[in-house]
Amino acid sequence: MGWWRLGRPAAARGGLGGSAVPRAGLKKFVLPPDYSGITIPERPKLKFMEKVPAVPKVKREPRQLRDIRGPSRVATDFTQGQYGILALGGGYLHWGHLEMIRLTIGRCMDPKNMFAIWRVPAPYKPLTKKSLGHRMGGGKGPIDRYVTAVKSGRLVVELGGRCEFEEVKPFLEQVAHKLPFPAVAVSRQSLQQMREEEEEKRLNNQNPWTFERIITANMLGMRRYLSPYDLKLKGRYWGKFFLKHRV
Amino acid sequence: MAALSGPASWRRGWLPALHFIRRGSKAVTRHWKAMHFQRQKLMAVTEYIAPRPAVPQRCVAPRRKEEEEEEEYGYARLLRRQVEEAFRDNRLIAVCQYNYLPGEDMVLMRHYLRKHKIEVKFVLNEIIRPVLSQSRYKNLLPLFVTRNILLVSPETKVKEMLRVLKGVPQVNLLGACIDDTILSRQGVENFAKLPSLEASQGQTLGTLTLLPSQTCSVLQHATVHLAALLDGHIHQLQAGAGQTGSPAGTEPAQSTGTQ
Numbered sequence: 001m002g003w004w005r006l007g008r009p010a011a012a013r014g015g016l017g018g019s020a021v022p023r024a025g026l027k028k029f030v031l032p033p034d035y036s037g038i039t040i041p042e043r044p045k046l047k048f049m050e051k052v053p054a055v056p057k058v059k060r061e062p063r064q065l066r067d068i069r070g071p072s073r074v075a076t077d078f079t080q081g082q083y084g085i086l087a088l089g090g091g092y093l094h095w096g097h098l099e100m101i102r103l104t105i106g107r108c109m110d111p112k113n114m115f116a117i118w119r120v121p122a123p124y125k126p127l128t129k130k131s132l133g134h135r136m137g138g139g140k141g142p143i144d145r146y147v148t149a150v151k152s153g154r155l156v157v158e159l160g161g162r163c164e165f166e167e168v169k170p171f172l173e174q175v176a177h178k179l180p181f182p183a184v185a186v187s188r189q190s191l192q193q194m195r196e197e198e199e200e201k202r203l204n205n206q207n208p209w210t211f212e213r214i215i216t217a218n219m220l221g222m223r224r225y226l227s228p229y230d231l232k233l234k235g236r237y238w239g240k241f242f243l244k245h246r247v
Numbered sequence: 248m249a250a251l252s253g254p255a256s257w258r259r260g261w262l263p264a265l266h267f268i269r270r271g272s273k274a275v276t277r278h279w280k281a282m283h284f285q286r287q288k289l290m291a292v293t294e295y296i297a298p299r300p301a302v303p304q305r306c307v308a309p310r311r312k313e314e315e316e317e318e319e320y321g322y323a324r325l326l327r328r329q330v331e332e333a334f335r336d337n338r339l340i341a342v343c344q345y346n347y348l349p350g351e352d353m354v355l356m357r358h359y360l361r362k363h364k365i366e367v368k369f370v371l372n373e374i375i376r377p378v379l380s381q382s383r384y385k386n387l388l389p390l391f392v393t394r395n396i397l398l399v400s401p402e403t404k405v406k407e408m409l410r411v412l413k414g415v416p417q418v419n420l421l422g423a424c425i426d427d428t429i430l431s432r433q434g435v436e437n438f439a440k441l442p443s444l445e446a447s448q449g450q451t452l453g454t455l456t457l458l459p460s461q462t463c464s465v466l467q468h469a470t471v472h473l474a475a476l477l478d479g480h481i482h483q484l485q486a487g488a489g490q491t492g493s494p495a496g497t498e499p500a501q502s503t504g505t506q
Binding site for chain 2: 028029068201211226241245
């Protein structure tokens with residue numbers, strides 16, 4: 001009872017040096033996903049967004065770029081859907097962007113098994129533009145178009161239904177690349193994982209000097225060169241940009 | 248950046264910090280706004296430093312996560328149950344190593360074995376190993392290393408099985424478990440050479456009843472021997488004293504009657 005080597009399984013496992021010999025094992029039958037609690041609403045496709053609000057604004061508004069700056073406090077989590085597009089930077093979405101999103105998603109999704117919802121409002125903020133070729137002065141220009149402000153960390157659209165992330169990811173990524181700010185297609189799990197990684201990074205940072213610590217204690221008088229908004233933004237945001245690699 | 252005269256600017260509420268606000272573009276720009284050098288230095292100082300463990304990751308053997316695949320697969324459970332039933336219901340279980348056999352040869356081998364009521368089962372090591380380690384057949388564990396088949400049968404027809412396997416060189420007998428007795432290859436061959444159960448039972452019975460059958464003759468042996476000797480004696484006397492007369496012959500007859 002001994003002419004075959006009893007150490008065979010160890011070699012097949014592939015240790016530090018060698019490559020594992022592939023062996024056929026038992027086929028693992030994965031159960032199909034359970035879509036029992038999902039109902040597709042009556043109008044599964046994204047609804048049409050107006051270029052101009054129903055009551056157009058008469059008074060011209062100041063620029064207020066603070067609606068682009070910093071992290072978003074609205075629409076940061078999923079409501080009905082399972083997959084979505086997350087904005088990783090601030091920017092303005094105008095009617096052309098919204099139409100592109102609506103048409104691309106409407107074309108690529110399956111209305112019988114998937115549904116999509118907007119997480120941004122229709123354009124509400126009026127932007128003025130002076131006519132071309134004129135010198136400075138002469139007052140503020142007339143209203144040119146309406147836009148929606150999006151801060152980083154906000155969901156733009158949400159998708160749900162009887163589908164997997166891999167089915168939905170290609171066209172969500174395609175849409176995400178066309179937006180005026182950096183965006184990424186996410187699912188509930190991937191978003192949670194992103195947040196957990198961020199938290200872990202923050203906790204296991206070996207650098208004893210963090211932006212937050214220096215600015216709150218005003219070490220070396222750094223607040224002279226920093227904005228009071230940096231107390232909240234903590235060095236992760238600069239203008240409309242979100243610095244993902246920080247902290 | 249208006250050039251303000253010294254004392255007049257202080258009186259108007261000019262502060263050195265406010266000087267920076269009027270310089271350059273707004274806070275939020277479309278382009279990447281250039282940072283003040285001090286801010287750049289601050290950003291460089293406060294960058295993320297990843298933890299470095301004492302032993303690098305690639306020097307540590309990765310621990311495989313096997314917990315989730317143990318009991319979750321009903322299919323594996325079913326196969327294990329089938330194996331347990333096979334071990335319980337069959338008297339003969341032979342373990343053979345299986346090298347690749349062409350389809351038709353396989354079918355022929357199965358056919359010949361089926362004629363003697365021997366079934367061929369393919370088993371996966373990863374299923375059979377836990378089953379055996381928890382049952383009393385632990386010593387069969389070393390046999391299940393490479394691709395194996397089990398030949399199971401409710402009767403023990405080892406001679407026919409060996410004959411079929413001899414004709415198939417790609418299947419090698421490793422060991423067997425016959426009536427809860429683990430046998431090696433030699434043991435199986437010896438077992439095949441044994442006479443059948445009925446013959447050995449008859450032999451045992453014959454040996455056992457040999458002595459009782461002789462008891463009767465042993466007990467009667469002495470008296471029979473004496474009777475034979477006396478008969479011979481009578482014949483001698485009759486033959487010798489036939490001339491002397493009958494009374495000599497009657498005396499031994501009376502003495503034998505009293506005895």
